[in-house]
Amino acid sequence: MQRVDQVINERLTSDVPLVKEVAQYIISAGGKRLRPALLLLVGGALAVDHPHRHALAAVVEFIHTATLLHDDVVDESTLRRGRETANERFGNAASVLVGDFLYSRAFQMMVDVNxxxxxxxxxxxxxxxxxxxxxxxxxxxxxxxxxxxxxxxxxxxxxxxxxxxxxxxxxxxxxxxxxxxxxxxxxxxxxxxxxxxxxxxxxxxxxxxxxxxxxxxxxxxxxxxxxxxxxxxxxxxxxxxxxxxxxxxxxxxxxxxxxxxxxxxxxxxxxxxxxxxxxxxxxxxxxxxxxxxxxxxxxxxxxxxxxxx
Missing domain, CATH: 1.10.600.10 (Farnesyl Diphosphate Synthase)
Known part of the structure; x- marks a missing residue:
């Protein structure tokens, strides 16, 4: 999971400061990281030692995080994981667009797996x-x-x-x-x-x-x-x-x-x-x-x- 977090931080790079700020804000809020952990646990059970497993674990976390950003805008939520939602802090437009960035970054990473x-x-x-x-x-x-x-x-x-x-x-x-x-x-x-x-x-x-x-x-x-x-x-x-x-x-x-x-x-x-x-x-x-x-x-x-x- 530490390696997954490392991949997440590496792939959140963007030349647009607001993209990184919003994405980092919601991902740094913590959460259970259940979906990437699930991928790694099933992989362990099946003796998977594939070099792309950590990247794919980061991909599912990016997809999940994108859905959270969009969800909070649709639901007009103000609180998640005990602090302001991204839409409450940065506005609806930034939340939706950064959610789109995370989806597209996830698909870029999928292509790398080939x-x-x-x-x-x-x-x-x-x-x-x-x-x-x-x-x-x-x-x-x-x-x-x-x-x-x-x-x-x-x-x-x-x-x-x-x-x-x-x-x-x-x-x-x-x-x-x-x-x-x-x-x-x-x-x-x-x-x-x-x-x-x-x-x-x-x-x-x-x-x-x-x-x-x-x-x-x-x-x-x-x-x-x-x-x-x-x-x-x-x-x-x-x-x-x-x-x-x-x-x-x-x-x-x-x-x-x-x-x-x-x-x-x-x-x-x-x-x-x-x-x-x-x-x-x-x-x-x-x-x-x-x-x-x-x-x-x-x-x-x-x-x-x-x-x-």
């Missing part, structure tokens, strides 16, 4: 992520959204890059199709569980630990799994209140709605869905060679359920 299959996987992932963003935009303020539609969004918007990250290692080593499929399944299931837990934390987390405001999803008109589960379990009067809040972007009753989500057992129901996805990831990882890297992948999936920030 592997058409790698490019195919990452190009498809980037396209699916963009579709997921548009789907989420279409679903804003739609109180009729069901679990299937919600899962379609997060499997596109979040899980797809996890899946691509896990798929790249077997491609680099020339693994068989079955091994690549197990790695892809692990990544998709892990990414899905990660996003469900993220959505749970929006209603039960500690804002100081989360680095964002509690109830942000509802404030933005996003219907996530905790709300979907709460709507199945609440009274008619509570349901009307939640529907109105989603459709009108009304935050007047935000505290009451957060209480309803907590009291109806919706968070436990959503966590159960995350547990099922984590188990799917564990089952897929069990198909990989037994070594310390596979053990780390198993621990990562199991530990995701304990996430609090």
């Amino acid at each position: 592997n058409m299959r790698v490019m195919q996987v990452l190009a498809e992932a980037t396209n699916v992520i963009a579709e997921g963003e548009v789907l989420q935009l279409m679903n804003m303020h739609d109180s009729s959204l069901d679990e299937a539609a919600y899962l379609r969004v997060i499997r596109s918007k979040t899980a797809k890059l996890f899946e691509a990250s896990a798929r790249l290692a077997p491609i680099l080593v020339g693994a068989d199709a079955a091994t690549e499929a197990h790695c892809a399944t692990y990544g998709q299931a892990l990414g899905t569980a990660f996003q469900v837990i993220d959505d749970v934390l929006d209603y039960e987390g500690d804002p100081a630990e989360l680095g964002k405001n509690l109830g942000d999803d509802l404030r933005e008109g996003k219907v996530t799994l905790p709300i979907i589960c709460a709507l199945r379990r609440c009274t008619d009067a509570q349901r009307q209140m939640i529907h109105a809040a989603i459709e009108q972007g009304d935050t007047e009753h935000l505290d009451t709605i957060v209480a309803i989500v907590r009291e109806t057992g919706a968070l436990d129901a959503a966590r159960s869905s995350a547990e099922a996805e984590a188990q799917r990831a564990i089952d897929a990882a069990q198909q990989l060679p037994a070594n310390e890297y596979r053990e780390a992948l198993l621990q990562l999936a199991a530990g995701l359920l304990e996430r609090r920030s």
Whole structure:
């Protein structure tokens, strides 16, 4: 991971000062670096010692960071990881354009790898992520959204890059199709569980630990799994209140709605869905060679359920 950070810093170079300043600002905010770590862990499990593995790990982090820059503009977010978002500090235009720079730099680095299959996987992932963003935009303020539609969004918007990250290692080593499929399944299931837990934390987390405001999803008109589960379990009067809040972007009753989500057992129901996805990831990882890297992948999936920030 230190080598990945080194590659990231080397490839953030630009003759335009603002490009480097904005990119460095969001990347230096930290984050979990889960996607590059996933690529390296799967690579370790498959004994991948390819010279391009660190560059590809940096590529997936660049793609992820670009999506964050664009997301925060679309969502009009002001806080990420406990500090001002890039759009709040530098403005929307700079955030969008630097996001574009990170996407294009990622594709330059992909070309250097000179592997058409790698490019195919990452190009498809980037396209699916963009579709997921548009789907989420279409679903804003739609109180009729069901679990299937919600899962379609997060499997596109979040899980797809996890899946691509896990798929790249077997491609680099020339693994068989079955091994690549197990790695892809692990990544998709892990990414899905990660996003469900993220959505749970929006209603039960500690804002100081989360680095964002509690109830942000509802404030933005996003219907996530905790709300979907709460709507199945609440009274008619509570349901009307939640529907109105989603459709009108009304935050007047935000505290009451957060209480309803907590009291109806919706968070436990959503966590159960995350547990099922984590188990799917564990089952897929069990198909990989037994070594310390596979053990780390198993621990990562199991530990995701304990996430609090």
